[in-house]
Amino acid sequence: AGSSKFGELTFNPATTDGNIVIDKLSTLLTAGRLSAENRAIIYDAYHQKYIESNGNADEALKLAIQLVVSAPEYHSTQTPTFRGSPRTKADEIEGRSGAVPYKAIVYIMLTGGADSYSFLAPLDCDEAPWFSAEKKENNATNTRQQYEAIRQGVALSVEKNQLLPIDAGAGTDVYTARQLPEDEELPQPCKTFGIHKNFTIMRDLYTGFGGTEQPSALWFANTGVLTKPVTKANYRDVNAVTNLFAHNFQQEHTRRIDPFALERGTGVLGRMADALYSTDYKTSGVSIRDSTITLAGTPGYSPQYRIVSPNSASTQFNPDPTDASMQDRIFDLNNATMADSGFFAETWAAKSVDAINLNEEMSQTLDPSNPLSTLSTPFDCGDLCNKLKVIAQLIKSGDSRKIHREFFYATTGGWDMHSMVLPGLESRLSHVNEAISQFVTELKAQGKYDQVVIIETSDFARTLDPNGNIGVDHGWGGNYFMIGGDVKGGQIVNRFPDDILNSDGSQGDSNVGRGRMIPSMAWDSVWHALAQWMGVEEAEMDMVLPNRDSFNNIGVHFLEATDLFHGNVRRERKALRK
Numbered sequence: 001a002g003s004s005k006f007g008e009l010t011f012n013p014a015t016t017d018g019n020i021v022i023d024k025l026s027t028l029l030t031a032g033r034l035s036a037e038n039r040a041i042i043y044d045a046y047h048q049k050y051i052e053s054n055g056n057a058d059e060a061l062k063l064a065i066q067l068v069v070s071a072p073e074y075h076s077t078q079t080p081t082f083r084g085s086p087r088t089k090a091d092e093i094e095g096r097s098g099a100v101p102y103k104a105i106v107y108i109m110l111t112g113g114a115d116s117y118s119f120l121a122p123l124d125c126d127e128a129p130w131f132s133a134e135k136k137e138n139n140a141t142n143t144r145q146q147y148e149a150i151r152q153g154v155a156l157s158v159e160k161n162q163l164l165p166i167d168a169g170a171g172t173d174v175y176t177a178r179q180l181p182e183d184e185e186l187p188q189p190c191k192t193f194g195i196h197k198n199f200t201i202m203r204d205l206y207t208g209f210g211g212t213e214q215p216s217a218l219w220f221a222n223t224g225v226l227t228k229p230v231t232k233a234n235y236r237d238v239n240a241v242t243n244l245f246a247h248n249f250q251q252e253h254t255r256r257i258d259p260f261a262l263e264r265g266t267g268v269l270g271r272m273a274d275a276l277y278s279t280d281y282k283t284s285g286v287s288i289r290d291s292t293i294t295l296a297g298t299p300g301y302s303p304q305y306r307i308v309s310p311n312s313a314s315t316q317f318n319p320d321p322t323d324a325s326m327q328d329r330i331f332d333l334n335n336a337t338m339a340d341s342g343f344f345a346e347t348w349a350a351k352s353v354d355a356i357n358l359n360e361e362m363s364q365t366l367d368p369s370n371p372l373s374t375l376s377t378p379f380d381c382g383d384l385c386n387k388l389k390v391i392a393q394l395i396k397s398g399d400s401r402k403i404h405r406e407f408f409y410a411t412t413g414g415w416d417m418h419s420m421v422l423p424g425l426e427s428r429l430s431h432v433n434e435a436i437s438q439f440v441t442e443l444k445a446q447g448k449y450d451q452v453v454i455i456e457t458s459d460f461a462r463t464l465d466p467n468g469n470i471g472v473d474h475g476w477g478g479n480y481f482m483i484g485g486d487v488k489g490g491q492i493v494n495r496f497p498d499d500i501l502n503s504d505g506s507q508g509d510s511n512v513g514r515g516r517m518i519p520s521m522a523w524d525s526v527w528h529a530l531a532q533w534m535g536v537e538e539a540e541m542d543m544v545l546p547n548r549d550s551f552n553n554i555g556v557h558f559l560e561a562t563d564l565f566h567g568n569v570r571r572e573r574k575a576l577r578k
Contacts, residue, residue, distance in 0.1 A: 009065065016057045018046045025068050033073040037082050041332050042067045049323055063322045071333045072349040078342030080349065087336050087353050100281070102398040103534055104406040106391055106439075106454045107269060107294060108384075109254070110432070112416030113247065115462040116478035117515075118196055118425050120219050121156050122147050122496060123165055125190035143189040146500040146508070150464045150515050154421055154472065156194065163194025164203040169218075169491035188221075189498035198429040201437040205483055206490055215489030216449070217481060218564070220526055221496040222510075224460060224477040224519030225250060227259045228550040232509055235518055245474040245516070247416070250459040255294040257523055262546035263298065268527050269407040270297035270305065275531070275540035277302035281404040286394060288387040288410040295409055305407070306358045308366075310386040317359040327356065365397045366390065372397040377442035384412040384435035392442045395452060405534055415458060419469035440483065450485035450567075453530065457523070464500060464515025476512070477519030482526075486533070486567045493564070494521040524548055525558040532561035 011028060013021050022043050026034035034042075042064050050060040072080050125142035141149070148155045156162040168188035195203045204210075205217035227238050241259050243249035253259055257268040266274075273283040274297040285295040285305030295305035309315070318327065334349035366373050372393070379389035387410040398406055412432065417424040436454070443449040461478025477497070483489075497517050499508030510518045524545050531544050542548065548558065561567075 011061075011065075013061070016050065016055075016060075018043045018050070018060075021046060021061065022064060025064060026073075029065075029068050030071070030073040031077075033077070033079045034068070034071065035073060035079050035082070037335075038071050038073065038333050041329055042071075045323065045325070045329050048325075059322065063326065066322055066326070067329055067333060070330045070352070072345035072352075075348040076342060076344035078345040080345040081338040081341040083336040083338050085336050086331065087334070087350065100404050100535075102395075102403060102406070102448070102451055104395055104398065104408060104448075104452045105269065105272075105530060105534065106388075106408045106410070106452060108454060108456045109251070109294075109409075109411045110415045110428075110456065110458040111247075111251065111411050111413045113250075113459040113462060113474055114415040114428075114478070115417060115421055115425060115472050116458065116480060117147075117151075117461060117464055118154070118156055118421070119199065119202075119429075119481070120221070120479040120492070120496075121163060121194045121196075122190040123158065123163065123194045124192040127191045128168075128187060128189050140503055141501065143496065143498045143500070146498075147464070149505065150500055152466055153470060154466045156196065158194060162197050164197055164200065165192050165194055166203060166206055167192055167490075188492055188496055190496065193492065193496070196425065196429055198426050199433050201433050201440065202481055202483075205440065208490065216485055216487050217483045217489045218487060219492045220480045220482065220521065221492050221494045222477040222517055222519055223480055223494060223521045223523060223526065225253045225259070226519055226522035226524070227547065229522075229554065229556055230518060232512055232518065235512055244476060245460065247459050247474075252293065254457050254459065254523060255292060257527055258546045260547060263543065265293070265296060266298055267292065267294035267296050268544065269295050269409065270302075271544045272527075272531055272534060272536060273297050273303075273305075273405070273407055274301035275536045275544050276405050276534060278540065279535070279537060281535060282402060283405045283407070284401070284403045285407045286391070286409070288390055288408070290409070290411060292409050295407055304354065306362070308362055308390055310383075310390050316363045317356050330356070361401070365401065366393050372400060375442055376445045377438045379435075379438055379442075381434040381438065382431055384410065384431060385438060387412075388435055388439040392439060392446075395443070395448055396446050398448075417462070417471050418467065418473060419471035421462070421466070421471045436483065443485075453482060453484035453487065453533070455482050455526070455530065456480050461517070464511075464517070473514070475516045477510075477517040482564070484565075486565045488564055488566060493559070522551065524551065528558035529561050529564045533565050533567065 013024060015021065022039055026032055026039065045067055046060045046064040049063045050057065053059045068074055122143040125144040158165060168191060202217055206215055208215040225242050227241050230238055238244060242253045255267050258266065263271055269285060273285055277283045278301065283302050287295055287305060287307045288310050289307065291307060321327065331353060334353050337346045337349065364370060375389065375392055379385045391408045391410065414428050440449065443452055457480060458478065461475040462472035463475045466472050497510055499510050500515060501508050507513065512518060524547060528545060531541065536544055551558065
């Protein structure tokens with residue numbers, strides 16, 4: 001009991017005749033399906049190994065077996081029809097060598113549903129333009145008062161040294177859910193807000209380190225998953241499609257941005273890569289550790305994303321081969337097939353060759369002896385640091401890999417805080433703060449800070465109303481941050497909720513219960529601006545954002561790249577086509 005059992009292939013041919021050995025292996029391992037071309041490749045390998053090893057039949061047999069199980073005939077019930085030529089690598093396809101600046105999106109998901117109303121909280125709201133003298137006379141409560149009333153013991157304050165004050169900034173007049181007249185201004189409901197005390201890097205980037213640099217971080221207020229603009233009366237229409245307040249569904253919808261599955265099996269970054277690849281950008285997608293739909297595009301549109309481990313990023317495929325020619329022979333076994341060849345055999349052959357090529361690229365790029373993997377920042381703060389370190393290494397090598405647009409995905413968990421939310425936030429935000437700080441420092445050292453955007457998401461926000469365990473439960477609309485050297489920082493985009501509670505303490509118009517706030521901006525709007533910044537053209541935008549007509553057809557305008565960024569995307573498109 002408790003011991004491990006290992007199976008061994010006990011086949012021991014009575015002959016060293018290569019033709020007989022390969023014929024028996026074909027019968028045993030492929031039911032005789034081994035093609036004539038692949039029989040010849042494996043026979044040649046067996047024969048050469050037998051000679052080079054001075055008649056060591058065991059070594060020759062070992063190599064032959066390894067090659068058979070690398071062939072498509074072993075992994076399918078089909079015999080492929082080969083074209084007689086090697087496969088073309090994605091980076092060898094013509095028409096993708098335009099000299100355009102490298103750009104990358106780093107998508108960080110805080111899994112579990114972060115309490116983002118503790119990331120960004122209202123402070124001085126009496127002096128905001130919205131809170132008029134007339135409203136004061138009518139005993140209306142301002143946003144800070146509503147926040148304190150509903151948050152109770154988990155409300156954060158400057159007086160308790162829990163918040164770092166920032167100005168509201170100019171913001172933007174894009175307001176998606178509750179449409180107001182075009183000539184009506186939409187100032188934030190507070191003059192100042194507070195960032196959690198343990199998120200100092202966000203305060204520093206938002207303020208430009210107190211005015212010594214250009215601000216390069218902003219907030220998206222009350223943003224979340226929507227299928228259409230809704231009110232308290234009809235918000236359950238969204239729930240019917242997206243299963244509000246459920247971790248798995250909300251994570252998926254935040255990653256996909258396609259609530260009606262019009263582009264089934266794809267994510268927002270994958271579709272963005274598809275759109276850019278179709279207009280001659282060379283694209284790349286990398287997930288750190290996890291498989292994710294975020295980076296999944298339509299099969300055959302753009303190169304498939306790869307998954308890299310943060311702890312063994314430079315591990316080579318087959319580092320100790322039985323024979324020096326083994327990898328070349330595996331490629332030969334999986335050469336290009338004819339159009340009428342079996343689908344399953346072709347799928348194995350194509351995927352295996354792509355995987356080996358991608359592994360070779362990653363192992364070379366991230367090898368400690370490669371100057372491109374040498375960073376000036378230690379990245380010594382745990383799990384998220386390790387992930388961002390690998391991303392920083394790949395960003396540094398982006399130009400040498402001739403990548404135009406790259407998409408990264410990373411997660412960090414522990415945000416489902418149904419109890420003791422305040423100490424939990426202090427711990428988790430300290431980790432995120434240090435990881436983001438080191439990542440930004442490295443990007444600046446590389447001179448790539450202007451070419452990278454960090455966008456943070458989560459399943460949802462938490463209830464503003466705490467539970468009996470001094471925790472907070474599953475919410476909806478929340479506050480999220482974006483960072484980058486080209487970002488128009490120092491602003492809170494979209495209006496922070498000012499209707500949390502009514503004057504009598506009852507739920508406000510956007511509060512569907514316990515401070516679960518209806519988002520007044522959809523994630524679709526944020527990704528519209530990001531897609532433009534990356535170079536997606538209008539003709540491709542419906543593919544990237546399949547549900548945008550649910551907003552645009554009723555007069556809701558999405559964010560534009562010019563709302564969030566300083567750069568000129570049109571100039572880059574022109575350079576690509578020269």
